Amino acid sequence: MHLDSGERRREIWGSRFGFVLAAAGSAIGLGNVWRFPYLAGQNGGAAFLFIYLAIVLLIGLPVMMAEVGLGRFTRRNPVGAFAKIVPQSGWRMVGVLGVITGFAILSYYSVVAGWTLRYLVNAATGTFTSLTDPGQTGALFEQTVGDIQTVLTFHALFMVLTVAVVIGGVRQGIERWTLILMPALFLLLLLLVLRSVTLEGAAKGIAFYLNPDFSEVTGATFLAALGQAFFSLSLGMGAMITYGSYLSEREDAVIATASVSLFDTLAAFLAGLAIFPALFTVEGAEPTQGAGLAFVVLPAIFHRIPFGGLFGAVFFVLLAVAALTSAISLLEVCVAYLTDEKGWTRKMACCLVGVVSFVLGVPAALSTGASTFLSRLPLVHMGFLDLMDTIFGNVALTLGALLLCLFVGWRWLPEDALTGTMEGSAYPQLAHVWLFLIRYLCPLAIGAILLQTLIKLLLSG
Ligand code: TRP
Numbered sequence: 001m002h003l004d005s006g007e008r009r010r011e012i013w014g015s016r017f018g019f020v021l022a023a024a025g026s027a028i029g030l031g032n033v034w035r036f037p038y039l040a041g042q043n044g045g046a047a048f049l050f051i052y053l054a055i056v057l058l059i060g061l062p063v064m065m066a067e068v069g070l071g072r073f074t075r076r077n078p079v080g081a082f083a084k085i086v087p088q089s090g091w092r093m094v095g096v097l098g099v100i101t102g103f104a105i106l107s108y109y110s111v112v113a114g115w116t117l118r119y120l121v122n123a124a125t126g127t128f129t130s131l132t133d134p135g136q137t138g139a140l141f142e143q144t145v146g147d148i149q150t151v152l153t154f155h156a157l158f159m160v161l162t163v164a165v166v167i168g169g170v171r172q173g174i175e176r177w178t179l180i181l182m183p184a185l186f187l188l189l190l191l192l193v194l195r196s197v198t199l200e201g202a203a204k205g206i207a208f209y210l211n212p213d214f215s216e217v218t219g220a221t222f223l224a225a226l227g228q229a230f231f232s233l234s235l236g237m238g239a240m241i242t243y244g245s246y247l248s249e250r251e252d253a254v255i256a257t258a259s260v261s262l263f264d265t266l267a268a269f270l271a272g273l274a275i276f277p278a279l280f281t282v283e284g285a286e287p288t289q290g291a292g293l294a295f296v297v298l299p300a301i302f303h304r305i306p307f308g309g310l311f312g313a314v315f316f317v318l319l320a321v322a323a324l325t326s327a328i329s330l331l332e333v334c335v336a337y338l339t340d341e342k343g344w345t346r347k348m349a350c351c352l353v354g355v356v357s358f359v360l361g362v363p364a365a366l367s368t369g370a371s372t373f374l375s376r377l378p379l380v381h382m383g384f385l386d387l388m389d390t391i392f393g394n395v396a397l398t399l400g401a402l403l404l405c406l407f408v409g410w411r412w413l414p415e416d417a418l419t420g421t422m423e424g425s426a427y428p429q430l431a432h433v434w435l436f437l438i439r440y441l442c443p444l445a446i447g448a449i450l451l452q453t454l455i456k457l458l459l460s461g
Contacts, residue, residue: 021178021182025325061258064260078242096337141292162327167350208287223452
């Protein structure tokens with residue numbers, strides 16, 4: 001694969017599975033292991049899980065097909081893709097919104113990935129083996145993310161890694177890595193699940209995660225699930241447009257996008273199934289504790305597995321690599337835009353976006369304890385990292401996806417849209433189902449959820 005987005009020399013994926021591997025690499029990341037479980041915990045557990053699954057199937061998958069189809073048809077970066085279909089129109093701003101969103105997400109994504117790197121070191125040096133209960137792992141987490149030097153060092157380290165990979169041109173590297181590392185990550189998740197569900201008292205957590213109680217569901221639950229679906233599937237900012245632009249016409253985009261969604265959802269599901277049973281085995285456990293959830297609970301499970309220290313270290317290596325393959329796609333969208341549309345060199349684009357994104361990540365890094373002000377901003381009553389994640393990781397992606405649906409469903413010629421998404425597919429009969437979803441169900445559902453949130457904000461404000 002060759003991630004140079006210029007139209008000349010545009011290559012397609014190296015192997016048959018190139019797209020699926022790279023797109024799964026982008027999709028599977030901290031969103032699955034870190035973000036999904038803590039959002040599920042905050043939004044009622046099983047009810048959130050079921051709403052999430054329905055959203056992935058009815059909204060996430062059609063939107064992914066739309067993005068991939070748009071990229072494959074135009075063979076451009078997100079901004080260029082809109083501009084190619086309707087030159088000189090405002091639609092290209094949807095692409096620009098995507099580039100800005102990607103850049104903003106990268107800034108705090110790198111902070112959380114930095115925590116993962118720090119935990120990798122902890123696991124490798126045996127720190128977890130002396131921690132026997134979640135109270136202690138919780139204290140370790142607070143101490144880790146509240147330490148200025150730690151958070152900044154590892155945030156910087158992760159950003160440098162991301163920039164280095166993207167400068168090198170991603171070529172075969174990712175495809176090959178993903179092929180080995182993703183299955184390994186799944187195996188370790190499975191191991192964690194097995195240990196977690198067999199712990200004494202696990203039933204309570206299993207019920208929390210799998211036995212839905214829809215009575216507490218609100219509009220906020222839907223927005224959280226919708227935003228999480230877009231975040232986890234890497235939708236709403238053009239990453240899949242970019243990756244789709246390297247997909248051959250001969251490939252079946254329906255199968256490819258369905259496989260990516262399936263793997264991604266499975267990874268999130270397993271992460272939750274590892275975390276909640278273990279969490280509920282301790283007295284006074286809080287599923288609503290927020291962004292630290294995975295980092296507090298997972299080390300405590302490793303502690304109860306033979307050779308847990310080793311498995312723990314391997315797990316955090318895999319999670320860090322998964323985060324890296326996701327961060328690459330965030331950076332790549334910005335770089336593709338700057339090189340394609342603004343004529344920058346690849347190296348300059350990578351370095352500049354990396355540096356600015358690092359700087360924007362600094363307040364996020366300090367907002368988990370190091371700075372009291374940033375940890376609890378006035379008015380919004382949340383930390384800077386959470387604020388960035390709400391604005392960009394949720395609302396901006398949702399808005400981007402809505403505009404994309406309107407564009408693909410109503411502005412783009414249906415024949416071309418169908419060529420982009422369905423060409424080479426063994427399931428042409430799905431064409432009309434997809435068109436219906438992308439024209440009606442997706443924009444209406446996304447629009448309604450966004451509007452509802454907006455009204456509530458205005459009323460409360
Ligand atoms: N999907 C990745 C994760 O779950 C994060 C990510 C990568 C992303 N590229 C994206 C999110 C593009 C939104 C848009 O960790």
